[in-house]
Amino acid sequence: MLFVDNMLNNFETSGLPGSKFALPKEVMGGRMPDTLVYQLENDIIFGALAPGTRIIEDRVIERYGAKRHSVRRAFHELESRGLLVHIPNKGVEVVQFTPDEVDALYDVRLILETAAAKRTELPAPTEVTRKLREIAEKHANAIAQQNFRGVYWLNQEFHTVQFSCCGNPRLATLIELHARIAQPIRVIKYDDKAHMDTVVGQHYAIVEALEGASQEQYVEATRKHLPASAEAYRSHYERRYGRSHSNA
Structure with missing residues (x-):
């Protein structure tokens, strides 16, 4: 679990908005985030x-x-x-995505993230699940305070730690890359309370699955966490440009 240890050891305590943690140094390319x-x-x-x-x-x-x-x-x-x-x-x-491009991006994310879930040894290390619960709680608090920049960075942080224990650093890096590309799509739903409450519940479901021994439960928890933002983006795009434009 060397990759997991390295990821956890590289969290800083100087903090981003809404969190006492920053993204791992390797995710930020070795730079502090105030660049x-x-x-x-x-x-x-x-x-x-x-x-x-x-x-x-x-x-x-x-x-x-x-x-x-x-x-x-x-x-x-x-x-x-x-x-x-x-x-x-x-x-x-x-960059400006069409809905079809967003669907393609989320197809790739689904393939990568479920592949990582299938490869993750369960139960995950206690230090990983403890860290995830801390981040999930801070993420929920940031939502309650409508600190959306904190919500964004804490969500990034949560999934970086989550996929750090898949046993394949290259796969984890690909997941991180595609998650970053998807961020402007995901924030469309940040002011939807019902959606964000669902996201909070899904984070805790992921942690519970990682604490257990059922690979199927963990894969399903990972899979359920993806689709809503892509669907919301299509609706937003069609309201702005019209349905025919979204299929051009």
Whole structure:
């Protein structure tokens, strides 16, 4: 369980909004989260930089007080995370998914995450399930306080720890990558109390399954946690652009 130990040991206590934990250093690429990458990522995820928005270097330099080389490095990093896209002769834009592209993304996530669940040795180590319960409680509190940035980072943290015990670091990394790409899709449901209450319950169900010995129960708990955000995105997109546009 060396990979699990490394993941748990790399959590910082200096904290992100709503949490005393930060993301593991390897997930953040060795950087602390108060960087230009972190600021731009948050602005994309929470809609300050809307899908399809053209991102201009000079405006980023002015708005964030950054150096040009830092802006270009941030663009490259966020392109690799699937949040920005470089369009020839136009520049860099915030990625904009069609509903069909979202469905394809969630199909991949379902394959990866259930594969990880099937490979996870049960019951999971006590230090993992204890950490997950702590994070789940903080996540629930952030929802109650409508601290949506805290909700986002705590959810990332929860699933990073969850999949750290699948026994395959490459698989865990792929899951993390696709979860990051999906974040602007997931936040659409953050102000839906019924949905978020369901998410809280699903987190605890995942922990309980990890504490048990039933692989089937854990796979099903993992599977149930995925679909709602993709369905909500399709509804949101069709309200904005029309049903025919979503199938173009």
